[in-house]
Amino acid sequence: LSILHFNDVYEITERKKEPVGGAARFASLMKRNIYDITKQTGERPLVVFSGDCLNPSTLSCATQGRHMIEVLDTLEVDVAVFGNHEFDFGVEHAAKCIERMTSTWLLGNVIDKLTQQNLGGGMTKHIIKRNNGLKIGLLGLVEEEWLDTLATVNREDLEFQDYVERGREVAAELRADGADLVIALTHMRWPNDIRLARMVPDIDIILGGHDHEYGVKEIDECLIIKSGSDFRNLSSVDLFIRNDGCVDVKISRYDVTREVEEDPYMLKIVERYTSVLEKSLDHCIGVVNTSLDGRFKMVRSRETNLGNFVADIMASVTRADVVLINSGTFRSDGVHSCGNFRLHDLMTILPINDCVVTIVVTGKQLLEALENGVSLVPKYEGRFPQVSGVTFGFNPGAPPGSRIVRDTLMVQGNPLDPTREYTMATKAYVARGKDGYTCLSKCRILTDPDSGPLLSTVVRNH
Numbered sequence: 052l053s054i055l056h057f058n059d060v061y062e063i064t065e066r067k068k069e070p071v072g073g074a075a076r077f078a079s080l081m082k083r084n085i086y087d088i089t090k091q092t093g094e095r096p097l098v099v100f101s102g103d104c105l106n107p108s109t110l111s112c113a114t115q116g117r118h119m120i121e122v123l124d125t126l127e128v129d130v131a132v133f134g135n136h137e138f139d140f141g142v143e144h145a146a147k148c149i150e151r152m153t154s155t156w157l158l159g160n161v162i163d164k165l166t167q168q169n170l171g172g173g174m175t176k177h178i179i180k181r182n183n184g185l186k187i188g189l190l191g192l193v194e195e196e197w198l199d200t201l202a203t204v205n206r207e208d209l210e211f212q213d214y215v216e217r218g219r220e221v222a223a224e225l226r227a228d229g230a231d232l233v234i235a236l237t238h239m240r241w242p243n244d245i246r247l248a249r250m251v252p253d254i255d256i257i258l259g260g261h262d263h264e265y266g267v268k269e270i271d272e273c274l275i276i277k278s279g280s281d282f283r284n285l286s287s288v289d290l291f292i293r294n295d296g297c298v299d300v301k302i303s304r305y306d307v308t309r310e311v312e313e314d315p316y317m318l319k320i321v322e323r324y325t326s327v328l329e330k331s332l333d334h335c336i337g338v339v340n341t342s343l344d345g346r347f348k349m350v351r352s353r354e355t356n357l358g359n360f361v362a363d364i365m366a367s368v369t370r371a372d373v374v375l376i377n378s379g380t381f382r383s384d385g386v387h388s389c390g391n392f393r394l395h396d397l398m399t400i401l402p403i404n405d406c407v408v409t410i411v412v413t414g415k416q417l418l419e420a421l422e423n424g425v426s427l428v429p430k431y432e433g434r435f436p437q438v439s440g441v442t443f444g445f446n447p448g449a450p451p452g453s454r455i456v457r458d459t460l461m462v463q464g465n466p467l468d469p470t471r472e473y474t475m476a477t478k479a480y481v482a483r484g485k486d487g488y489t490c491l492s493k494c495r496i497l498t499d500p501d502s503g504p505l506l507s508t509v510v511r512n513h
């Protein structure tokens with residue numbers, strides 16, 4: 052059995068830096084692998100995707116991710132698991148999109164309390180029977196943390212089932228159904244995938260997403276593979292199942308570089324979707340005199356000049372005492388070189404349609420918010436704060452909730468007063484308590500969260 056795996060795809064166009072990625076080059080790599088494997092083994096490989104495709108991207112501002120239906124279908128995806136960003140435009144929208152795709156979508160451990168069904172209409176399990184008699188069982192699992200990131204769903208409307216418990220149940224069901232091999236498609240962070248591998252011996256392979264860096268680990272004889280992001284990487288997992296039941300595995304990593312030719316069919320799709328948009332996006336909206344750092348591993352673990360730039364603009368527009376935004380706001384995962392700054396750069400950095408709001412916080416709430424922001428370091432979580440008007444240091448080795456080094460915490464150059472009220476500019480997403488910022492969800496809102504300016508618009512106007 053051969054499996055082709057990828058995850059977390061946002062931009063369908065390629066970037067400048069190698070590996071350039073892009074759906075067109077990725078498609079030819081995929082098609083060549085499908086062709087070669089089918090020729091060699093007499094059976095088509097299984098194509099699986101581990102979530103996040105409908106948003107955020109430059110194009111999805113216009114299409115709400117609908118363009119990915121055609122893209123994933125062209126890539127012949129068989130089975131997929133929901134990513135958190137599938138729900139950025141609402142549960143119903145996600146359900147409609149995946150219904151229109153030819154692939155089977157899994158999500159087995161989050162129940163929509165209103166319908167008592169799996170969120171977004173995901174399947175709990177799926178069995179594929181191969182021509183050679185092999186039965187492959189698949190299940191889809193996610194972590195609890197990402198429920199806090201869902202912008203359009205109330206946490207209270209969801210019932211989360213622990214992925215280990217649920218994984219154990221469903222894997223056992225799949226075995227009872229005769230599965231020779233059990234594969235979990237997951238959309239969660241590394242430590243959770245490792246926990247799943249340790250605790251559920253019935254799962255043979257975990258094909259994961261959510262983390263954007265390529266990685267392979269073997270934990271207690273369970274293989275975990277994450278295949279990068281953004282059509283830049285593809286994994287081919289070749290399994291040789293011996294008569295004694297033992298499995299030999301060969302993993303091949305493919306990077307989508309300029310060497311990989313573009314698939315003409317996919318290229319047409321990409322060009323069709325981007326041509327209209329591109330004309331407006333090429334417009335230069337300013338000049339930057341230094342390169343701006345938006346790399347995930349930087350912006351999600353420390354202060355960066357891109358984070359400061361955007362937070363400072365928010366401060367000047369709102370005149371708030373402090374600005375705090377979650378670094379998940381910054382989507383470009385790259386360094387933007389100095390020179391002309393085009394609308395395209397802005398839309399790559401800030402593709403999520405979210406409003407700027409001003410709220411009133413006490414010093415105590417501000418401290419709580421910052422503690423939440425640094426609570427998951429060293430995981431590259433989107434909740435990590437980028438700020439303006441406030442300075443602080445933190446100790447990542449201290450227990451979550453007491454990591455901020457108190458005497459370093461200054462607001463406008465003065466020590467934080469826990470009882471004082473401060474005005475804080477943030478995004479509606481954070482003010483709603485998302486990304487774990489629940490301490491802010493009850494704060495008084497000074498501006499209308501539904502009609503406030505879009506963050507990207509605020510930056511563009513600046």
Ligand SMILES: [Zn+2]
Pocket residue numbers: 103134135136238260261262
């Ligand atoms: Zn994700």
